[in-house]
Amino acid sequence: MTFSSIAYANLRSHAVRTLATLFSVLLAVASFVALIGLARGVEQSLLSALNQRQTDVVITEKGAVDLISSIVDEDLAERIEAFDGVSDAAAELTRMTSLDNGGSAVVVAWHPGAYPWRALTLSQGALPDERAGEAAVVGEAFANRYGLEVGDALRLFHTDFEILGIADSESLLTRNLVMLPLATAQRLTFREGQATAINVRLDPALSQAGKTAAIERLKTGFSEYAVEDIQALATGHTFARIADVLSRSIAVVALLSAVFAIFNTMSTAVRERRGEIAIMNAVGWSRQQIVLLILLEAAVLSGAGGLLGCAAGAGVAHAVAGWDAVSGIVDPAISPRLLAEGLLISIFMGLAGALLPALQTTSLSPASVLRGK
Amino acid sequence: MTGASSIRSFPPKGSISARDLVKTFNRGSTRALDHLDFGAAPGEMTAVTGPSGSGKSTLLYALAGLIDLESGSVSVSGETPRTHAEWTRMRQRHIGLIFQDDWLLPTLTCAQNVELPMIGLEHNQKRRRERVDELLKRVNASDLADRTPAGLSGGERQRVAIARSLANRPEILLADEPTGELDSGNSQIVMDLLTTLSTREKMTIVIVTHDPRVARACGRHFVLCDGKGTYSDLSSETEAS
Numbered sequence: 001m002t003f004s005s006i007a008y009a010n011l012r013s014h015a016v017r018t019l020a021t022l023f024s025v026l027l028a029v030a031s032f033v034a035l036i037g038l039a040r041g042v043e044q045s046l047l048s049a050l051n052q053r054q055t056d057v058v059i060t061e062k063g064a065v066d067l068i069s070s071i072v073d074e075d076l077a078e079r080i081e082a083f084d085g086v087s088d089a090a091a092e093l094t095r096m097t098s099l100d101n102g103g104s105a106v107v108v109a110w111h112p113g114a115y116p117w118r119a120l121t122l123s124q125g126a127l128p129d130e131r132a133g134e135a136a137v138v139g140e141a142f143a144n145r146y147g148l149e150v151g152d153a154l155r156l157f158h159t160d161f162e163i164l165g166i167a168d169s170e171s172l173l174t175r176n177l178v179m180l181p182l183a184t185a186q187r188l189t190f191r192e193g194q195a196t197a198i199n200v201r202l203d204p205a206l207s208q209a210g211k212t213a214a215i216e217r218l219k220t221g222f223s224e225y226a227v228e229d230i231q232a233l234a235t236g237h238t239f240a241r242i243a244d245v246l247s248r249s250i251a252v253v254a255l256l257s258a259v260f261a262i263f264n265t266m267s268t269a270v271r272e273r274r275g276e277i278a279i280m281n282a283v284g285w286s287r288q289q290i291v292l293l294i295l296l297e298a299a300v301l302s303g304a305g306g307l308l309g310c311a312a313g314a315g316v317a318h319a320v321a322g323w324d325a326v327s328g329i330v331d332p333a334i335s336p337r338l339l340a341e342g343l344l345i346s347i348f349m350g351l352a353g354a355l356l357p358a359l360q361t362t363s364l365s366p367a368s369v370l371r372g373k
Numbered sequence: 374m375t376g377a378s379s380i381r382s383f384p385p386k387g388s389i390s391a392r393d394l395v396k397t398f399n400r401g402s403t404r405a406l407d408h409l410d411f412g413a414a415p416g417e418m419t420a421v422t423g424p425s426g427s428g429k430s431t432l433l434y435a436l437a438g439l440i441d442l443e444s445g446s447v448s449v450s451g452e453t454p455r456t457h458a459e460w461t462r463m464r465q466r467h468i469g470l471i472f473q474d475d476w477l478l479p480t481l482t483c484a485q486n487v488e489l490p491m492i493g494l495e496h497n498q499k500r501r502r503e504r505v506d507e508l509l510k511r512v513n514a515s516d517l518a519d520r521t522p523a524g525l526s527g528g529e530r531q532r533v534a535i536a537r538s539l540a541n542r543p544e545i546l547l548a549d550e551p552t553g554e555l556d557s558g559n560s561q562i563v564m565d566l567l568t569t570l571s572t573r574e575k576m577t578i579v580i581v582t583h584d585p586r587v588a589r590a591c592g593r594h595f596v597l598c599d600g601k602g603t604y605s606d607l608s609s610e611t612e613a614s
């Protein structure tokens with residue numbers, strides 16, 4: 001028999017109470033893992049889409065709250081391309097639109113021949129050329145979801161588009177995109193001459209330091225615009241920031257409620273076991289040992305809840321990411337680090353919730369408890 | 374009754390003595406111990422008797438360091454513990470405790486209950502288990518080792534509790550009405566056990582009891598009344614009755 005087997009026996013003897021508390025820890029840790037994982041996933045999916053596109057810098061309207069509401073002049077791309085250290089620049093128009101079948105689509109548009117088109121890997125069909133009008137390339141996941149093939153029609157902006165090609169990509173966002181020729185998209189969304197962003201590819205021959213310097217020069221040269229490297233864009237983006245703050249606050253509430261559940265369980269346990277605690281003290285267990293035993297019980301309980309919560313959270317995040325409303329936007333980023341954080345937090349919660357009840361045991365007077373039941 | 378002085382001097386190991394103990398309850402209105410002196414020599418078996426509420430249990434808990442006293446001091450095997458930590462160590466190594474209720478932990482088996490006091494003192498699991506076997510055999514409860522206390526009779530439970538009190542080979546055993554809940558057959562078994570411990574192993578035993586038969590089994594007799602105590606020579610008293 002060891003310390004932990006006593007703790008385990010105590011937990012097992014109140015199976016229902018133990019399971020109920022374990023479940024509340026599980027829920028708290030699951031929401032922490034799922035929410036933080038999804039929020040980070042928003043950043044990750046944007047970042048990997050931009051990476052796949054070989055974009056280093058994105059230039060948007062200064063002060064725009066998100067990528068979609070930004071407006072810049074499409075001719076800005078030419079001025080930027082002429083800039084020292086820049087290899088390519090492409091005007092991009094991004095819209096989110098609903099589909100006739102109730103789903104939604106993220107639509108991006110570039111001029112045919114622009115570098116983001118060239119960065120695509122097509123699994124079927126071809127890219128639009130200069131003369132293309134109502135033509136689209138869709139990501140493979142998008143095509144699969146709606147059963148689309150090359151030559152099929154896709155209705156967007158009240159217009160039928162012909163699917164020219166299907167693109168495969170490492171990036172979940174790209175796999176779910178609808179890509180159009182810029183001029184067509186501008187005309188159908190009444191944004192002639194406008195773009196939402198300029199995608200910039202720096203000279204691939206530049207060193208990392210050279211790239212950083214080029215970005216700095218772009219920032220000074222185009223100070224009336226928001227010039228951001230893609231890392232800053234992904235994390236600093238309002239959408240990502242809101243997701244981050246929201247997920248954190250909900251997770252904190254869930255975690256605090258679990259601390260309270262543990263507090264409640266452990267104080268009930270301590271109250272019920274006054275006699276046992278008194279007898280342990282009477283047979284020579286020190287107060288510290290008794291406090292440790294109570295803390296250990298809480299840590300075992302919350303640690304088990306945390307483990308299950310990590311698994312449940314990862315499962316929930318992947319399930320949520322598969323929902324039609326968000327699929328293609330969010331790729332849950334459940335890293336081992338996030339799981340370790342979830343587990344550590346759960347154990348910490350257990351200790352925090354059990355501390356007061358554990359310390360209460362030291363103020364029990366064994367004699368008054370043991371003198372008779 | 375002899376009014377002999379209750380303070381004597383003993384060789385330290387196994388002796389227990391108390392001087393000038395004062396313990397009040399209810400903001401001083403109840404004097405459970407009123408400047409009480411008590412002493413027991415190594416190997417002695419003392420019965421503490423007296424009317425209900427006279428302070429018997431309070432004395433026993435004071436001897437075990439389980440209550441905070443207003444004044445007075447207790448010496449165990451020549452040491453005078455003062456802090457909670459010192460008392461805990463004292464109970465762990467030198468004092469075994471038995472109560473009217475057995476206070477076995479319901480979540481543990483009988484063997485684990487007996488093992489409980491050894492945790493923190495004997496770190497070798499195998500030696501602990503051997504000691505548990507030996508103790509359960511001693512109280513004739515070997516067959517109860519793997520059972521939990523729930524289904525056991527009062528006599529069986531009290532025997533296991535006695536085994537637990539002996540776990541760390543204490544020199545002193547303090548018992549508060551150990552037969553209070555038992556029928557006469559089981560009382561006899563428990564008393565035979567305690568008597569053997571006193572005579573064969575020279576353990577110092579203090580038993581609080583209401584039962585004259587239990588008191589008669591003890592060599593010395595300490596009578597409490599209103600928090601004050603006197604010794605009476607029991608052997609002459611018993612022979613006279």
Ligand SMILES: Nc1ncnc2c1ncn2[C@@H]1O[C@H](COP(=O)(O)OP(=O)(O)OP(=O)(O)O)[C@@H](O)[C@H]1O
Nearest residue numbers: 368398399403405424425426427428429430431432
């Ligand atoms: N925790 C306590 N709070 C209040 N009063 C107490 C407490 N413990 C003991 N007393 C009082 O102290 C006095 C002595 O109590 P104690 O339990 O020592 O008596 P006792 O001789 O063991 O009695 P009994 O034979 O009924 O067990 C009694 O008046 C009792 O009510």
Ligand SMILES: [Mg+2]
Nearest residue numbers: 429430431549
């Ligand atoms: Mg009593």
